[in-house]
Amino acid sequence: MLFNGHVLTMEPAGAVQQAIAIRAGRILAVGSDAQIRRHVGSASQTIDLQGRTALPGLIDAHAHMEREGLKTLRPSLAHARSVGDVLNVVAQQAAIQPKGSWIITMPVGQPPFYFGGPDNLAEKRMPTREELDAVAPRHPVYIPGLFGNWGVPPGYSVLNSLALAANGMDQASCPDCTGIEVMRDEQGRATGQIIEHNKRPLLEFALLTRVPAFGFEDRLEGLRRSLPIYHAYGTTSIYEGHGSAPETIAVYRRLWEEGQLSMRTRLCVSPTWSNVKEAGEAMRDWLAFARGRGLGDPWLRISGVYIGLGGHAATATAVRKALPNTGWTGFVEWSNSIGDFEAYAWLAAEHDLRVHSVVVDRLAEVLEVFERINQSFPLHARRWVVEHVGRVSGPDIERLKRLGISVTSIPFYLLWKNGRDRLGEPDQGHAFVPQRSLLEAGLPVSAGSDNIPVSLFSAVWASVVRRERTTGQVIGPGQRLDRLQALQMVTRNGAYLSFEEHLKGTLAPGKLADIAVLSANPLSVADDGLADIHSELTLVDGRIVHRA
Structure with a gap:
């Protein structure tokens, strides 16, 4: 039992509560201290939150988690x-x-x-x-x-x-x-x-092909070191739609087999194919496990493929020659024209493989492809994913809704870190990463850290203030989110990405006991304090994985 807290359930109409009862990795009840004490027995463990804010464990929609621990090896x-x-x-x-x-x-x-x-x-x-x-x-x-x-x-x-x-x-x-x-x-x-x-x-x-690359054991140790770092900011689940190379998937699999994967992990395949013929054969013969919602368990699941748009031909060729080495990325580089992209996407639809792609300012082109595919293979229930959304027009929002496309945003990366290039746009950046417009249209937009930095509270902060780093100017003032909207993107909307909205993302009876107890209340802390929030207690499956 967690009691004497300020519990944000993140349920659509959920009131703030005081306490949570947990049994066998699931939430038993949420309510007042008095209500929850009825469930406490002689063998129960109780934790006094001392007024701290608790909310569902955060879901990083674009984590690149394995990179963080690698940085500590050098x-x-x-x-x-x-x-x-x-x-x-x-x-x-x-x-x-x-x-x-x-x-x-x-x-x-x-x-x-x-x-x-x-x-x-x-x-x-x-x-x-x-x-x-x-x-x-x-x-x-x-x-x-x-x-x-x-x-x-x-x-x-x-x-x-x-x-x-x-x-x-x-x-x-x-x-x-x-x-x-x-x-x-x-x-x-x-x-x-x-x-x-x-x-x-x-x-x-x-050029520097003799420089020793990260090996399997390096990546495995890096992933082990990454887990506590992400848990320290309240992250309990990751969704990696940018794709994971075969060796990256193997590293997660090894940790999962050893019973040491304390992060609920959802991956998609970063393919090694070089042309449409190879792609068709791979999808037909080798990727059956990644079809539909994929295969896996509550800890590790693999579903769908990443299909890149654009990219650098020399880099894509060089990386394929260097495999299994992928450097810091953890995925396989690509170089696809819009024609290549469409050919791969059609194959994915035929083989029931969920498509993920980083679009930035090329969303309209991607949606045109998806609309053509939708005529033969209805996409709405498949929840294909567009990531790193940049410029989004009003008509594109309607198309996203009609097709049932899931949207992920990287607000800290695009708004704070790289927003300077958007300052001169005639609409003041209103159509750039338009999270408010997307949410108000009923789209379950999620947010990711992109591992720069690892804390999703940086993404929350960037969504609320939308300031770029060199001038402090606000990009698209009308798109600033309120605190609950920003938290929604990193909790319940993140669960929608993996078809798990019935299992996690909110604190409700029957859901997984993934919980973060925070160092400050994200609803009342000053704007610039949002990015500094960390977790003082993180639970996954009802077990403590981080305690400050």
Whole structure:
């Protein structure tokens, strides 16, 4: 029994309650302290919430959860304020790592965004090849640039002489490495400095192919470390519609088999096919388990496929050659024209595979494809998903409703982090990530963290204030959400994505006992306090998975 609290049930007409009774992983009752005490027996455990706010465990609709723990496997440079600080980290690693082993750090800058790169250092530059050689003469050293989704390209990388030699950098060229600058001296010799302008990094897949990739055991340990970090912000379920590569799915499966997957996980397949023929054969012969609502249990379920639109051809080709390595993404890169997209989507419909796709500003094109498919394969009950929605017109909202398409938004990423480009739009950004219009039209819009940062309260904050980071200006003032609307997106609407609205997303008798007890009341805390909320107690299946 949790009692003496401020319980937000998130039921559509649910009043604020005081207490929750849990039995065998399910909610037995929700009500006043007096009502719930009737269920307490001599063997019951009681927890005094001391007035804290409790609400359903949060559901991250676009989590990329496995990435977070991976970041802890490499030495951090977050504290570095000078080239000397960076060199000290490399020297420390050289002293403890076996001779000849690689030293690979995290990027220069402050996580989770790594904005500015070398501008964070007093010298306003990265270490040189020679400086790295001096502190680690017997180890190949690689300081990578940022993964473009974290911050804003370019990314600044540097290698020492052994690392350059291992990758053949003094001789090799890379004609397909669009967006990559390999800095060379007057004699044409690589200096060790590399600048990448691509949002999806190509460097390690096409040029630095000898840099050790994350292996299966690395990813498994990374996922283990990710779980408590996400639970610490009240997240109890994730839905990964951006797709998961075969090795990523295998990592989740291993943790599930070991009984250590404390996060309710819903994945879709990030395919490795390269053309329509391969796709048809894969869907026919290998993806029967992912048809319809998929196969799985309350902890791990796999349903549907991710079909990308757009993308970079060189990156897609290089990643397929490097499989199972997918770098930081965890999914397989794509490069699809709208024609390719439609061909794959038709095949998915024929094989009852749910389609997921990141659309940003190309929603209208995608909906045209879906409308044609809908004439032969009615989509409404299938709940296909459009993700990372950007610009959405009024007519598009009506089309989404008519087709029964599920919508996920990434408000912190699109509004705060990348909203500057939308400031000059004539409608003041009213049609950009129009969460209020979508919700008021009756669409169950959900929200995700995209792992930047991991807390869904950043998404809640961005949905309420809609401020972009460089000017503080509000994008689409009329689209700001009230607190309950923003919380709805990360609770009950997230359950709709996985056809589980009858199981989770609200606190009601019979539903799963997934609960977050918060550090502050999200309905009354100041606007800028929303992003700082964390969970002081997180329960999944009625069991404590995090306690501050």
